[in-house]
Amino acid sequence: MSRVTTNRVNTVDLLRGCAMKKRSERFVLGSTGCIKVGAKELFFNVKNMSVTGLLIEVKDNLQVKSEHELYTLLGGKNCDINFHVFNPDVSGMATVVSVELAQGRLIISLKFSALNFEDGFMVFKRRLPRKATQVQGRLYCHKQWYSFIGDDISLNGLSVKMAVPCPVSGGEWVTLEVPTLSLWGSARVKWSAPDDFRLGVEYISLTHN
Known part of the structure; x- marks a missing residue:
């Protein structure tokens, strides 16, 4: 919203817009978080975030080494998992869309199922690239x-x-x-x-x- 402003948040200086599939606005974030997979907590870096989901890179592959192992812990594909992005402070549930292994690290695409914006995403109150499609x-x-x-x-x-x-x-x-x-x-x-x-x-x- 063009008339909403807040103070600048220094922790996301890497924020930038880019055109992606289906014309969804995505933003590169220098942020971290974790997902709960079975009894394990996996920490990740946020690679991209959009209004519908996020792309993450798992930091430590020692606990989960492959796509098959991840889906086994989840109990199958298309399962909802809990996630927490630390900054901006956002938590909720998301569905695993895809899992890939790139340079020895798991890259996971997640689609949001439920989000709470009351405490999270306040960082995006700065001026951002907009989705022009009506x-x-x-x-x-x-x-x-x-x-x-x-x-x-x-x-x-x-x-x-x-x-x-x-x-x-x-x-x-x-x-x-x-x-x-x-x-x-x-x-x-x-x-x-x-x-x-x-x-x-x-x-x-x-x-x-």
Whole structure:
């Protein structure tokens, strides 16, 4: 959201945007975290992160040495696992999409299943590259659904153009559905421009279908 700003966070000076498959905006992060695989905790470096998932490189392959061993510990493919990125402070559940061995290290692609934005992703409140593609969705407030077109999408929120006036003000919580991005959840209104039928919302929690 272009009108949301916070203090600069020095730990992600490596942040940069790049075009990826399906036009998803991904960002290179100098961050670490861990995933829980069976009874093991595997620490990783974040290689890429997007609004739908992240790509990680496992630091220590001594505990899990191969794709087969990883899936055995998980109990099969397409299983949800718990993850925690330390900075920005983000935790949740994700599905393993793919596992590869590159230069002796496991590279794991994860698709988010559930995220909590209340404590995490605050670092992305700086100016970021945006996803220019417009998406359609709807917003629920005051016991009514309102259709919108989102045209400014980032990892922490989006700016939307409402089809009709929507009686909300800054600070209110709303329910959000964006079928084209396969996500729904709750959000907080950060700013409104009633004359232009526009709103800026910040994610609180999201679920990816």
